[in-house]
Amino acid sequence: MLAELVQFLFAGLTAGAIYALVGLGFGLIYNASHVINFAQGEFVMLGGMTTVFAAAAGLPLAAAVAVAILVTVAAGLALEMVAVPTRNASVVTLIIITIGASISYRGAAQAFFDKQFHTLPSFSGEDPIDFLGAAILPQTLWVLGITVLIVIALQLFFHRTLLGKAVLATSHNRLAARLVGINVQLVLLLSFGLSAALGAIAGVLITPITSTNFEVGIMLGLKGFCAAILGGLGSGVGAVVGGLLVGLIEAFGAGYISSEYKDAMAFGIILLVLFFMPSGLFGKRTTERV
Amino acid sequence: MLKVLASPRGGGLLVLIVLIALLPLGFQNNFHYDVAIRVGFNAIVVVGLNLLIGYAGQISLGHAGFLALGAYASAILTGSHDWPPVLAMLTGAVGVGLLAFVVARPVLRLKGHYLAMATLGMGMIIAIVLNTESQLTGGPDGMSVWVSFGVAGLEANTPRQWYWLVGALLVVWVWLALNLIDSPFGRALKAVHGSEVAAEVVGVDTTSVKVTVFVVSAVVASLVGSLSAHYISFISPQEASFFHSIELVIMAVLGGMASIYGSLVGAAILTVLPQVLTAFEDFEHLVFGLVMMAVMIFMPKGIVPSLGLWLAGRARRPGGEAAP
16 A cells, blocks of 8 residues: 555656656746747757767767757757747737747657657666665656756755846846846846756656657646646746646546546646636745746 | 628628639649638637637637537437437537536636636546547547538538538628627627726626637537538547647637638638648648748737738828728
């Protein structure tokens, strides 16, 4: 019983950590530009796929990961330069632009890489670790550990560095930030770049467990959007809590109720939460924004 | 009568009728009919969706779910229960209308991205149910629809018959929609889009307006779902997929929000473009995405309103109205 519970718990936390990273990416871009970036999942896909192909070309894993993050960041910066300057664009128009970008990224991955499923070797072996009777893959610990490190690093960045504070200031009031001399254009580029990097890292972390192909970004992007909305759009704490919740609901739903309906349960609970809390769990109350 | 046709509203409708009547002269084979029929189906759905998104300002990323429910209602009721197609279609539409009515109230309280998430979730749940309840729906493999669509002995079987049926429905629906947006209800829709608080203040029951337009757009999607199920003779849960919902929204936005004729243009472009782009082979999707981005970046208001403004500017008529 306990072993089963622990097993589901870790499965949920692992998926949840990835959703949290994607959700944080949504929040970063939303705060800086008020754009909901539907290409966020494609950053995850680009991170995983580029690492696979760079490694296959002979690069050591660490170098392949670095290349993948650079490529994905470049994709993010390109999106910023193309999408954000669009004048007179309504929210829906901007959503369609990012959906166009997501289709382009998928199309590019399909054309320049391929349509097959690929996996990466785990960072430190495949032998499961026995923990309270549950079998935990070492990669799970990598996912959780790196996610925790990233969340701490972001927290420090936003509260201890001038640049981080400039990003926060821009997210609260772009005009006022410009008036006090913050380079808003730089902040926008930084937010898109950082968001893309988070996605790429999530993609590299999850590929050894779930494998990747050019279409994995669709579902991961949607789940990350769920995480961001469930937590309250733009809230950093919200994205992390939302991501973990979505992951846990899925894992326990699949384990104890029905594996076919695990996604439906996640979406159903988000609908319920929104009905009673129309701006997510941490939407209004928090003053802290990532 | 002549006066009506000479007005900008009636004029556009006349152009549409002439276009639909003359288009078959250029068709060389059934494939051309097929593409035109699909354009028609999409256009009908998108006009309805545009009432919701463009006029009332409420986004929905889940309308493919309603379309799929209509399609499955027709497939199951005519296939397994021998219902007449029209009765099955209307039953599906009533069911979808009730469902939309029930979910509309809580969902439409949400704003912006939260509304997008809620409608997306609703569509996903419908898709998952259709995928999973395989003893009823055939699961991911989908199901065939054997019964041909017909009313009172008149059946639509050949592409040509379908073309005239869809064309006629499109004209009637466009005419209804044009009148709707020019009615007090249409002005209430635009008021809700402008500012819900202001609309409330001048006495518009915003909740009921939003719920009504949501239900109307869902029912239209359901009816088209039923018809297209009979036309294609096959349905699968793909109908309800997130991407199908997105595709419908893209048609509405690309053609032009709050523009009935824009919806027609958007539906035509998005249906024909993938056929043309197959020439790019591996790069098809890349080019498709780039075209979409380029159109939205250079014409953020959509094709028809942007062209309308441009023409008005060229004619130096500052009061020149954009296409409705």
